[in-house]
Amino acid sequence: MSEMARILVADDEPDIRRIIGIFLRRVGHEIVEADDGMSAMALMEELRPDAAVVDVVMPGMTGIELTRTIRSLPHLAPxxxxxLSARTLPHEVEEGMKSGANMYLSKPFSPSTLIAAVNRVLNA
Incomplete structure (x- = not known):
């Protein structure tokens, strides 16, 4: 397991944020939450989390737009x-990866899959 990290969880569904938070807190991570893309971007700037778990479909700014914005800023790009998305058609996954995501997980996901993905990107 990786060391404790600050993880931004951005999803407009409160239950999804809560579940992800439970999974990641159990393995020692600190969680900060955003319910839309604009709030997530503000938290990225303010807190500079170690990683982000981002839903594709969010109001205001989608996860794709959020990821592109993060990648365009040198201080946040790394x-x-x-x-995360229920949209799993090949072209949808490709769009997510082309936007700059390190990984693309389909909903629903298991706790072990999410934890492994977070550990993988933190240790890359």
């Missing part, structure tokens, strides 16, 4: 990003 931040590992895991994209």
């Amino acid at each position: 931040t590992p990003i895991i994209m």
